[in-house]
Amino acid sequence: EDKVVQSPLSLVVHEGDTVTLNCSYEVTNFRSLLWYKQEKKAPTFLFMLTSSGIEKKSGRLSSILDKKELFSILNITATQTGDSAVYLCAVPGGDNQGGKLIFGQGTELSVKP
Amino acid sequence: NAGVTQTPKFRILKIGQSMTLQCAQDMNHNYMYWYRQDPGMGLKLIYYSVGAGITDKGEVPNGYNVSRSTTEDFPLRLELAAPSQTSVYFCASRSDWGRSSYNEQFFGPGTRLTVL
Numbered sequence: 001e002d003k004v005v006q007s008p009l010s011l012v013v014h015e016g017d018t019v020t021l022n023c024s025y026e027v028t029n030f031r032s033l034l035w036y037k038q039e040k041k042a043p044t045f046l047f048m049l050t051s052s053g054i055e056k057k058s059g060r061l062s063s064i065l066d067k068k069e070l071f072s073i074l075n076i077t078a079t080q081t082g083d084s085a086v087y088l089c090a091v092p093g094g095d096n097q098g099g100k101l102i103f104g105q106g107t108e109l110s111v112k113p
Numbered sequence: 114n115a116g117v118t119q120t121p122k123f124r125i126l127k128i129g130q131s132m133t134l135q136c137a138q139d140m141n142h143n144y145m146y147w148y149r150q151d152p153g154m155g156l157k158l159i160y161y162s163v164g165a166g167i168t169d170k171g172e173v174p175n176g177y178n179v180s181r182s183t184t185e186d187f188p189l190r191l192e193l194a195a196p197s198q199t200s201v202y203f204c205a206s207r208s209d210w211g212r213s214s215y216n217e218q219f220f221g222p223g224t225r226l227t228v229l
Binding site for chain 2: 004006009034041042043044045048088090098099100101103104105106108
C-alpha cells in the first residue's frame with residue numbers, strides 16, 4: 001500500500017531559526033514528490049521533485065529528494081512568523097490512476113516572534 | 114481566472130440531512146478531485162474524475178456520491194449526513210498535459226462541514 005509519512009508532526013521555533021521537515025514515502029512506480037504549504041485554507045503548491053539529489057529552491061525554502069533512501073526534506077532558513085503553516089508532502093499513487101495524490105499527515109510549523 | 118471555487122464556505126447539518134458541496138474550475142482541467150481533511154491529518158481522497166462523465170472512488174468514498182456532467186463542475190453529494198463526516202472538504206483540479214510527468218493540483222478554498 002502506498003504510504004507517505006512526515007516528521008515531526010509539529011514544531012515550534014523562533015524567528016530566525018532554520019528548520020528541516022522530513023517526508024518518507026513508499027510507493028510503487030515513483031514519479032514525483034510534491035510539497036504544499038497550508039495556511040488555514042487551501043494548500044498552495046511549493047515544489048515538485050522528480051530527480052534525486054537536485055535541490056529546488058525558492059527564496060528561503062529549499063527541498064531535495066533522495067530516491068535511493070525514499071525521502072525528501074524541506075528546509076526553511078531564517079524563519080519568519082509568516083512561515084507558520086502546515087506543510088504537506090504528497091506523492092502520486094503508484095497505480096497511476098487518475099493522477100491521485102497520497103498525502104502525509106503534515107507538519108505543523110509555528111514560528112514565534 | 115477564478116481558479117477552483119467552492120460553495121458554501123461553512124455549513125452545519127443535522128444527522129440524516131443531505132446536501133451538495135459545489136466545486137467549479139475555469140482552467141479547462143480534465144482531472145478533478147474531492148478530499149477531506151480531519152484535524153491534524155493530511156488529505157484523504159474521496160472521489161476523483163478524469164473527465165466529463167467519468168468518476169471513480171478514492172480512499173474514503175463511503176457516504177458520498179459525485180457526478181461530472183461538465184468539465185467545469187464536480188459536485189459532491191452527502192445523502193445521509195453522519196457526525197463522522199464532520200470535516201473540511203477540498204476540491205482540486207489539474208491539467209493533463211505532459212503525460213510522462215506529474216502536474217500539481219490546484220485547490221479550492223474548502224468547505225467546513227459540521228454534522229450534529
